[in-house]
Amino acid sequence: MSNTTRRDLLKGGLAVTAGLAAGKSSAGIPDPLITQVQDWATYTGDGVDATPYGMPVEYESDVIRRNVPWLTADSISSINFTPVHALDGTITPQGCAFERHHSGAIDLPKEAYRLMINGLVDTPLVFTYDEIERFPRENHIYFCECAANTGMEWAGAQLNGAQFTHGMIHNMEYTGVPLRMFLNEVGADLSSQNWIYVEGADASSNGRSIPMDKALDDCLVAFKANGEALRKEHGYPVRLIVPGWEGNMWVKWLRRIEVIDMPVESREETSKYTDVLEDGVARKWTWVMDAKSIITSPSPQSPILHGHGPLVISGLAWSGHGKIVRVDISQDGGMNWKIARLGKQQGDSKALTRFYLDIEWNGDQMLLQSRAIDETGYVQPTKEQLRQIRGENSVYHNNCIQTWHISENGSVENVEVS
Numbered sequence: 001m002s003n004t005t006r007r008d009l010l011k012g013g014l015a016v017t018a019g020l021a022a023g024k025s026s027a028g029i030p031d032p033l034i035t036q037v038q039d040w041a042t043y044t045g046d047g048v049d050a051t052p053y054g055m056p057v058e059y060e061s062d063v064i065r066r067n068v069p070w071l072t073a074d075s076i077s078s079i080n081f082t083p084v085h086a087l088d089g090t091i092t093p094q095g096c097a098f099e100r101h102h103s104g105a106i107d108l109p110k111e112a113y114r115l116m117i118n119g120l121v122d123t124p125l126v127f128t129y130d131e132i133e134r135f136p137r138e139n140h141i142y143f144c145e146c147a148a149n150t151g152m153e154w155a156g157a158q159l160n161g162a163q164f165t166h167g168m169i170h171n172m173e174y175t176g177v178p179l180r181m182f183l184n185e186v187g188a189d190l191s192s193q194n195w196i197y198v199e200g201a202d203a204s205s206n207g208r209s210i211p212m213d214k215a216l217d218d219c220l221v222a223f224k225a226n227g228e229a230l231r232k233e234h235g236y237p238v239r240l241i242v243p244g245w246e247g248n249m250w251v252k253w254l255r256r257i258e259v260i261d262m263p264v265e266s267r268e269e270t271s272k273y274t275d276v277l278e279d280g281v282a283r284k285w286t287w288v289m290d291a292k293s294i295i296t297s298p299s300p301q302s303p304i305l306h307g308h309g310p311l312v313i314s315g316l317a318w319s320g321h322g323k324i325v326r327v328d329i330s331q332d333g334g335m336n337w338k339i340a341r342l343g344k345q346q347g348d349s350k351a352l353t354r355f356y357l358d359i360e361w362n363g364d365q366m367l368l369q370s371r372a373i374d375e376t377g378y379v380q381p382t383k384e385q386l387r388q389i390r391g392e393n394s395v396y397h398n399n400c401i402q403t404w405h406i407s408e409n410g411s412v413e414n415v416e417v418s
């Protein structure tokens, strides 16, 4: 196939169609998958009672969450990664959506669930799960990105796979009740200078302070994801959704909300999840996840296996500030750019947007990059631009442009361009 042009390919395509009729492949060789009765046509398939709750087909068994063993000391306070290199569209199935726990995923039945709201409120209240379900609910699609996503790449190209460099993200359709309804119910002091402190029921509690304006804006007390109950690992039965803001604030197994007049400055918002700048001073808080994108295929775990000809370049873009309005793709390390096609024109706000660029690949090496632009006009920065402000000792909030090197044989590697 080495010298195939688009015209040859189209001719080949026609030959395939003609060959199918004659039971032959495009090369004129009889294709047994067409000419012979296949095994699966000789017996009956599984009955409808075989899988009351379906699992992915066995041939897709490598599309799974994976972790990087050296990253954390144990698997209890750890992270695994969404297989973004193998997914398409925008919704992340719960079964392969990354998990981040500080003290493991707990077992919390609905009957034992309680949500307490206290502090600067008229009437402190405790809600049961059933009571939460009686408030008017909404559906929203949002991405959740851990602030540490891409955090291992500050000092150089490190992990060889989009799953590992960019897999601390998932995107689900949540069903839940706007947080403001609960704050109204308890008669909270909704002044702009107030805060809420949210805690989980797990041993770590993962406490975080959230400014009142954000709490009233679009935070959601969610109990369903992608139509079904939250999975245990994502906070069953109830978690907080903080759209566009760092994943750490999305408290799972939501147990308590305290209305307060100043931030708590807990561990998770001081020694963790803050950013050390170039001059060694740590920036106080970075809540919003800036615009970012990643080419998911081709990528190191998803090399080009089909040879020359039409190639679908595909990836994901998102911004904590709102919608993605444009994604550019470069094949030469950022010198020239083409505008990608968005899977859904102007996707949902604070949700993943899928993009595509359909090209003709003739086997030339490529330095593939994508660059997201959001509705505020913000353009995803290069690694160099980020390092000028942040230095190389940062961990969190790395939204730089990623480069994949595509070799002549279609294999892909994580590289840096300067």
Ligand SMILES: Nc1nc2c(c(=O)[nH]1)N[C@H]1C(S)=C(S)[C@@H](COP(=O)(O)O)O[C@H]1N2
Residues within 6 Å of the ligand: 097, 098, 099, 100, 101, 102, 103, 144, 145, 146, 147, 170, 199, 200, 201, 202, 204, 205, 206, 233, 234, 235, 246, 247, 248, 249, 250, 251, 252, 253
């Ligand atoms: N109660 C509780 N909430 C938590 C955490 C936790 O350990 N305990 N981890 C946080 C972090 S750091 C992230 S990135 C997100 C991850 O959500 P997920 O596990 O559903 O992907 O949950 C956040 N909420």
Ligand SMILES: [Mo]
Residues within 6 Å of the ligand: 100, 145, 146, 147, 148, 247, 248
């Ligand atoms: Mo996180």
